[in-house]
Amino acid sequence: MPRKIVKSKYFFEEDFIETIGEVSTEKVKDWGPNSQLKVVGKSLSRIDGYDKVSGTAKFSFDISLPNMVYAKTLRCPLPHAKIKKIDISEAKKVPGVLAVLTYENAPKIPWYYGMSFLFDPHLRYEGDEVACIAAETEQIAVDALKLIHVEYEELPFVVDAGAAMKPGAAKVHDAGNVVRGEPQIYKRGDIEKGFKQADVVVEDTFSTQVEIHNPTEPHCSVVNWDGSRLTIWDSTQGVFSVRDAIAGYLKMPASKVRVIKKYMGGAFGSKLEAGKYTVMAALLARETGRPVRIALDRRAMNLAVGNRPGSVQKLKVGAKKDGTLTAMNHYSYGAAGAYPSGAGCSRPFRTLYKCFNVRSEEYTVFINTGRGRPFRAPGHVQGTFAFESIIDETAEKIGMDPLAFRIKNYAEVDPASNRPYTGKLLRQAYKRGAAAIGWQDRKPAGSGSGPVKTGLGVATQIWWGGGGPPAYATLKLNRDGSAHVIAGSQDLGTGTYTFIAQVAAEVLEIPMEKIQVTLGDTAVAPYCGSSGGSTTAPSVSPAVRDAAEQMKTKLISAAAAVLEIPGNQLVYKNGIISVKNKPDKKLTIANIVRRMRERVLLTTGARNANPSGYAINTFGAQFARVEVDTYTGRISVKKIVAAHDIGRVLNRKTLENQVHGGILQGLGFALIEERVMDEFTGKMLNANLYDYKMPAIYNVPEIEVIIVSEGDAKISNTGVKGIGEPAMIPTPAAIANAVYNAIGVRLKSLPITPDKVLMALQG
Amino acid sequence: MNEKSKSKGISRRKFIQGVGTGVIGSTVLLDTLQAAPEKKGENGEHAGKQLLFLKVNGKTVRSMIEPRTTLVEILRNHLHLTGTKVVCNHGECGACTVLLDGEAVYSCHILALDAAGKEVITVEGLLSGEKLHPLQQAFVEHDGLQCGFCTSGQIMSARALLLKNRHPAEQEVVEGMSGNICRCGAYPKIIESVLAAGGQR
Ligand code: FES
Numbered sequence: 001m002p003r004k005i006v007k008s009k010y011f012f013e014e015d016f017i018e019t020i021g022e023v024s025t026e027k028v029k030d031w032g033p034n035s036q037l038k039v040v041g042k043s044l045s046r047i048d049g050y051d052k053v054s055g056t057a058k059f060s061f062d063i064s065l066p067n068m069v070y071a072k073t074l075r076c077p078l079p080h081a082k083i084k085k086i087d088i089s090e091a092k093k094v095p096g097v098l099a100v101l102t103y104e105n106a107p108k109i110p111w112y113y114g115m116s117f118l119f120d121p122h123l124r125y126e127g128d129e130v131a132c133i134a135a136e137t138e139q140i141a142v143d144a145l146k147l148i149h150v151e152y153e154e155l156p157f158v159v160d161a162g163a164a165m166k167p168g169a170a171k172v173h174d175a176g177n178v179v180r181g182e183p184q185i186y187k188r189g190d191i192e193k194g195f196k197q198a199d200v201v202v203e204d205t206f207s208t209q210v211e212i213h214n215p216t217e218p219h220c221s222v223v224n225w226d227g228s229r230l231t232i233w234d235s236t237q238g239v240f241s242v243r244d245a246i247a248g249y250l251k252m253p254a255s256k257v258r259v260i261k262k263y264m265g266g267a268f269g270s271k272l273e274a275g276k277y278t279v280m281a282a283l284l285a286r287e288t289g290r291p292v293r294i295a296l297d298r299r300a301m302n303l304a305v306g307n308r309p310g311s312v313q314k315l316k317v318g319a320k321k322d323g324t325l326t327a328m329n330h331y332s333y334g335a336a337g338a339y340p341s342g343a344g345c346s347r348p349f350r351t352l353y354k355c356f357n358v359r360s361e362e363y364t365v366f367i368n369t370g371r372g373r374p375f376r377a378p379g380h381v382q383g384t385f386a387f388e389s390i391i392d393e394t395a396e397k398i399g400m401d402p403l404a405f406r407i408k409n410y411a412e413v414d415p416a417s418n419r420p421y422t423g424k425l426l427r428q429a430y431k432r433g434a435a436a437i438g439w440q441d442r443k444p445a446g447s448g449s450g451p452v453k454t455g456l457g458v459a460t461q462i463w464w465g466g467g468g469p470p471a472y473a474t475l476k477l478n479r480d481g482s483a484h485v486i487a488g489s490q491d492l493g494t495g496t497y498t499f500i501a502q503v504a505a506e507v508l509e510i511p512m513e514k515i516q517v518t519l520g521d522t523a524v525a526p527y528c529g530s531s532g533g534s535t536t537a538p539s540v541s542p543a544v545r546d547a548a549e550q551m552k553t554k555l556i557s558a559a560a561a562v563l564e565i566p567g568n569q570l571v572y573k574n575g576i577i578s579v580k581n582k583p584d585k586k587l588t589i590a591n592i593v594r595r596m597r598e599r600v601l602l603t604t605g606a607r608n609a610n611p612s613g614y615a616i617n618t619f620g621a622q623f624a625r626v627e628v629d630t631y632t633g634r635i636s637v638k639k640i641v642a643a644h645d646i647g648r649v650l651n652r653k654t655l656e657n658q659v660h661g662g663i664l665q666g667l668g669f670a671l672i673e674e675r676v677m678d679e680f681t682g683k684m685l686n687a688n689l690y691d692y693k694m695p696a697i698y699n700v701p702e703i704e705v706i707i708v709s710e711g712d713a714k715i716s717n718t719g720v721k722g723i724g725e726p727a728m729i730p731t732p733a734a735i736a737n738a739v740y741n742a743i744g745v746r747l748k749s750l751p752i753t754p755d756k757v758l759m760a761l762q763g
Numbered sequence: 764m765n766e767k768s769k770s771k772g773i774s775r776r777k778f779i780q781g782v783g784t785g786v787i788g789s790t791v792l793l794d795t796l797q798a799a800p801e802k803k804g805e806n807g808e809h810a811g812k813q814l815l816f817l818k819v820n821g822k823t824v825r826s827m828i829e830p831r832t833t834l835v836e837i838l839r840n841h842l843h844l845t846g847t848k849v850v851c852n853h854g855e856c857g858a859c860t861v862l863l864d865g866e867a868v869y870s871c872h873i874l875a876l877d878a879a880g881k882e883v884i885t886v887e888g889l890l891s892g893e894k895l896h897p898l899q900q901a902f903v904e905h906d907g908l909q910c911g912f913c914t915s916g917q918i919m920s921a922r923a924l925l926l927k928n929r930h931p932a933e934q935e936v937v938e939g940m941s942g943n944i945c946r947c948g949a950y951p952k953i954i955e956s957v958l959a960a961g962g963q964r
């Protein structure tokens with residue numbers, strides 16, 4: 001869409017004014033390596049740092065409106081039940097209670113793909129929503145909840161995926177416990193033939209636990225009606241997706257719903273969809289005529305707003321003596337929870353290595369627990385743990401170094417589609433990572449002496465994270481050379497605000513301090529997708545660069561028009577346009593904008609389409625060094641080296657921070673975190689932060705971050721790919737492989753807790 | 764969890780149990796409270812409101828509150844100091860950490876009346892006007908945060924640590940900050956920030 005700016009004239013009031021009109025632009029050049037850039041890639045401090053350290057940042061949780069009331073939800077205490085009778089009369093009498101919603105008086109709004117309703121008398125998990133109260137204070141609402149009397153009919157339940165697949169298991173839904181009634185099957189080549197060609201065949205079963213997101217900021221909304229217009233401050237990863245969903249649920253025009261999210265206290269996938277609580281708050285606000293705030297407590301956070309489904313994975317791998325993979329089979333099952341979500345985990349298995357004969361069969365089943373939601377690299381974290389474990393086992397069986405075995409089966413093209421990659425620097429990641437961890441000193445498994453044994457492990461990561469359209473950014477340039485970028489994206493703590501300012505500063509050559517960024521407001525921002533899939537930076541940064549390049553072109557064209565000198569004889573530097581070889585003949589942004597009789601120049605940039613015919617992926621290898629105390633079973637992760645190919649780094653400081661975060665969540669998944677269900681009562685036993693352990697500051701290993709890529713010019717004008725999910729994917733597998741290398745016994749079930757280590761050591 | 768607020772004063776559960784039988788929270792409270800009328804409040808708030816005096820960020824606060832009100836509820840809901848966050852509301856994560864007479868406490872886990880007559884400093888109280896405290900500045904420069912929701916608590920724990928130990932070593936930082944969960948896993952840079960503020964780097 002080339003555009004250009006030319007001089008034009010029109011009659012305004014009493015006189016002709018000279019003005020400038022836009023007619024076209026050109027395509028922008030690749031940036032080259034970061035060493036050639038001034039702002040992008042540098043370790044700059046976050047521009048929203050001040051707000052967050054001073055306590056002035058307003059998270060959705062902190063929004064308070066005049067006359068606001070508080071909503072609280074009554075949740076089902078049983079794993080499976082029907083409401084026989086519900087009596088809200090006593091609760092309604094409590095002074096300060098303003099409204100009570102139950103399935104008897106609330107509109108029937110279909111939920112979970114039409115399988116249930118906003119309020120449904122059939123409750124399918126502990127934590128399912130029974131009623132919602134609005135009251136003058138949160139405490140009154142909590143008190144009143146206790147006065148709602150519910151008589152439940154208890155129904156048979158099942159809370160374990162394996163048990164749910166057995167014949168005669170309690171049914172979560174009438175149609176049966178297997179989601180869609182059948183497994184997801186993938187195949188290429190002929191595995192029978194492939195296994196016949198193999199010199200060794202390794203078979204093993206791995207399992208992973210259910211993990212809870214537990215972001216620090218609770219899921220929450222503050223809603224306010226102005227007649228038929230609804231404003232929602234929501235803790236969400238996607239303001240537009242919430243807007244559209246809420247408009248749909250409430251049957252109102254999307255233009256009348258405004259969703260705002262300035263800051264959010266973490267999500268990790270659990271805040272990608274609109275919540276029931278938001279709709280409940282909107283209904284209560286309409287009924288009471290007052291703004292409503294609703295926030296989940298920590299118990300509800302653990303029960304009702306998502307989890308990473310567990311998995312049981314039976315894998316079979318065949319290889320020749322020289323290390324060539326000949327066939328691979330994957331069978332797995334995992335639980336969606338009470339309503340559909342994905343529990344599949346075979347993607348890395350299908351795409352990580354060159355292998356022509358591959359088959360996978362995955363079952364997702366219903367159980368009576370809260371529904372799963374995407375969790376940082378859904379499927380890939382658990383799938384990579386099992387797959388990279390059996391790859392290690394296979395390497396050992398044929399007597400090859402695990403790293404050499406992986407390189408032997410390096411995929412030069414995407415094994416599933418046979419398409420070339422836009423870029424793949426995994427070899428460099430292996431090489432530099434191995435050097436950093438000291439791979440050459442790796443000892444045979446379990447060969448150390450003494451009670452505390454050291455081990456090294458490696459695991460590989462593949463993910464998408466290339467981003468794509470649609471994503472837009474609007475740039476407003478003021479007369480004084482300051483700028484404002486507005487995008488419909490969101491910053492999850494990932495540094496979106498900051499990289500947007502950096503990209504604009506890089507192109508326009510104006511100081512970072514002069515740039516303001518607005519995100520997460522559907523009323524003012526052009527559309528961007530939800531922040532998930534590690535797509536925010538790769539989708540949004542090119543749109544910002546496009547907007548800024550258009551602005552630069554506009555300024556040059558305007559200067560050419562003002563000076564009556566062809567644009568190609570002008571040079572743009574630091575916000576000043578001068579004539580080549582005549583440096584004193586120049587115009588500042590202010591001069592130009594004034595001559596144009598404008599105060600604000602506006603451009604909107606767009607993310608380009610991705611190139612066709614390519615696979616776009618991120619890659620990486622992580623290396624772990626661990627110590628295992630064979631007396632206590634305690635594992636201490638000493639060092640992780642993370643070497644990744646993720647295109648261009650926009651900000652080294654925030655990038656490192658995100659890699660640290662991914663690794664620590666991976667460490668938590670490998671060693672610490674686990675939802676514990678009681679099979680006899682169907683209840684979660686650790687729905688709080690004391691019993692649901694997460695990594696703490698004393699779990700932090702030494703971490704070395706190596707980025708082997710400079711930018712993937714094939715995908716966009718910034719060549720950026722995402723890092724949020726890639727950083728977590730290989731960590732558990734690398735740790736598990738290192739534990740094996742230390743003690744010579746393989747731990748196949750996560751989390752690898754000391755009791756499991758001791759049991760394994762005793763054989 | 765570390766020593767922080769858990770050992771201080773009387774637990775909320777005990778306190779709530781006690782209200783019905785006329786047990787009163789602490790001795791400080793006895794000096795400062797006034798018995799409220801017996802009837803229920805207009806809006807149905809709990810009967811028996813009591814008067815609380817507190818010093819918050821250098822300012823004296825006077826408020827009629829229900830005895831079961833926690834310190835963080837006073838800070839956030841009554842004083843609108845929303846820098847202090849609530850994550851678990853059960854003394855399990857450190858997000859609500861403030862200074863109470865110079866000691867780090869979990870403000871979700873302490874009754875406001877237990878803090879009566881004492882001096883509370885919140886994250887907002889570290890600012891001078893709009894200017895950041897050097898500790899806050901260190902968190903910006905060393906990127907000791909991601910989403911920022913645990914950050915106020917981290918900073919207040921660090922503040923308490925640095926008040927006691929001006930130049931903590933890395934292991935002392937890890938110990939001092941071990942009562943604060945950061946789900947984003949910004950720990951390495953939190954450690955760096957606190958060390959920088961303590962002048963070790
Ligand atoms: S909110 Fe107070 S310790 Fe978690």
Ligand code: FES
Nearest residue numbers: 909913945946947
């Ligand atoms: S920065 Fe997000 S929880 Fe610590």
